[in-house]
Amino acid sequence: MRANQFFDLGRTLAGLAACALVSATAIAQADPLPSWNDGAAKKAIVDFVQATTTPGSAQFVPAAERIATFDQDGTLWVSHPVYAQLMFCFDRVPALVKAKPELANKEPFKTVMSGNREAIAKLSIRDLEQIAMATLSGMTVEQFSAEVKQWMAEAKDPRWKRPYNELAYQPMLEVLAYLRANGYRTYIVTGGGQDFVRVYSESTYGIPPEQVVGSANVTSYGYDKEGRPFLIKDPKLLLNDDNAGKPEGIHLMIGRRPYAAFGNSTGDRQMLEYTKAGSGLRLSMLVLHDDAVREYAYGPAQGLPDTHVGTFTQALYDEAVRSGWIVISMKKDWKKIFAFDP
């Protein structure tokens, strides 16, 4: 019996050792951020998650308070040279003109209808706002969702010839999944249209519509001829979810200060600042577009003009350094940009 007991003990110890070996291997293999090169950016993300989610850690954050916010355009997917949503607006102009023929000879719709790319590229911010307001309103919220869904299924980015949702950045999808696996709720906080992004946020980023905060028009409750109620999108801005509008939108829609925030332009400055100003350990990160080969290099930091409204300026870079935000270099920190990259 003694021999047997010894044998059993030996077997148990061997089993435990094997388990420990398997676990260590599993942990070593399960890099949550496989598309990231080792470096300050990757380390900052992993350290943040470990410090805020390990019980007993001085910087532990209760699960209910784990909120992370992400700008979309240029942070989660390609936004250069033109935002996807603006392409949607241009593509909707013919249907708009058909419904309202008086717009055919009215600028800026006339220029868009001409198809003259050079002239379209010269449209002012004010023109673009007018096009956006006209094409993003006048329909019920269900009609709008259906139109965006169809457009997303058909439209392709001119450079990669792929649907826009395939142009999500693989390393950022990994950050989203890693944070969620550690109890964080991930929100999009975009200057883009809330109703637009909500259509594809779940399938593209794993983020449900109720976790999308964005610019939003007023909607009006009314009734159709059969007396059925509907919500119609009005041509009137309710929330401008950019710049100071981002922390204001976060307070309105979430009601908690994020522990982590990710952006890529001056439009994200206040969100990153507000996040970092919270107590305890907070993570503010900026995506720098410095990879002219695999994606784009733009912004004054690269000595290149930026066609965007929001941009990554030298002043923003300086604030990042001064305030302890972490800059992500797409060129150095990311092994691959897209899921389809080799």
Next chain:
Amino acid sequence: MRANQFFDLGRTLAGLAACALVSATAIAQADPLPSWNDGAAKKAIVDFVQATTTPGSAQFVPAAERIATFDQDGTLWVSHPVYAQLMFCFDRVPALVKAKPELANKEPFKTVMSGNREAIAKLSIRDLEQIAMATLSGMTVEQFSAEVKQWMAEAKDPRWKRPYNELAYQPMLEVLAYLRANGYRTYIVTGGGQDFVRVYSESTYGIPPEQVVGSANVTSYGYDKEGRPFLIKDPKLLLNDDNAGKPEGIHLMIGRRPYAAFGNSTGDRQMLEYTKAGSGLRLSMLVLHDDAVREYAYGPAQGLPDTHVGTFTQALYDEAVRSGWIVISMKKDWKKIFAFDP
């Protein structure tokens, strides 16, 4: 060996039978709505949950789409004769007058400061709005939360001499828990202040702040003397989350049509209508205050005047019957009103 096998089989069967017995007993004991009397209202809730959450059911709703919305005042807790939030506003007037002495001789603040109950009761809706706007703005969102938290800990309802959170309706707390146990996310959709309700929604109703939709003021992002960013509450309404503002607020903050909605007044009419107009099985319910002994009986349906802005009118009752909404009689459907009831 054969005898042993038979014995083992017998033991297995006995075990299975015992398990089945325990399960049946557990199910019979686990009434999810123990404070509800059997009747049409309780049956409607249980039938709705079973039909929308049982896989294979014709009315099955995927977990991601399971949204239920609840008005607060008069639906989840006592709001008669005065809303708790209005009591908070009155209680804040002395501090406001101390900070702005010029208000001491200005109406309606002068009347509130007089302490003359009869005169206070005669203040107009416009006066009350002015008091609310003045007492709910001018501070940072953190300062406001701290003030509400302290008030909730100290203030007591004049009739029951208990903190307001104890005046939540026990049967409705059971509905919230029952829906959540079946994968529904429960939201408050209140005409009251979003920032006010968010302070105690988790502890009172198990509803986190990000699932509270309510009337909201504009907030402004700014910096203190040390350059630290803050959000200040402005005296300007951004969302009026009442009447048509409820479905509009639901679209803005959630982006999905609810499958179940609960209200008690004309301010909830459009939310119940919008919910019921969705495809598939939807549940719209109205709480009728008809228990003068255990709570209150009010509204024109009871032949009594209602001091509220929103009220349960005969027209609302008629629409409920016509539209297949279910009316909950507090007197007949609820075994107890409060957790502290015997």
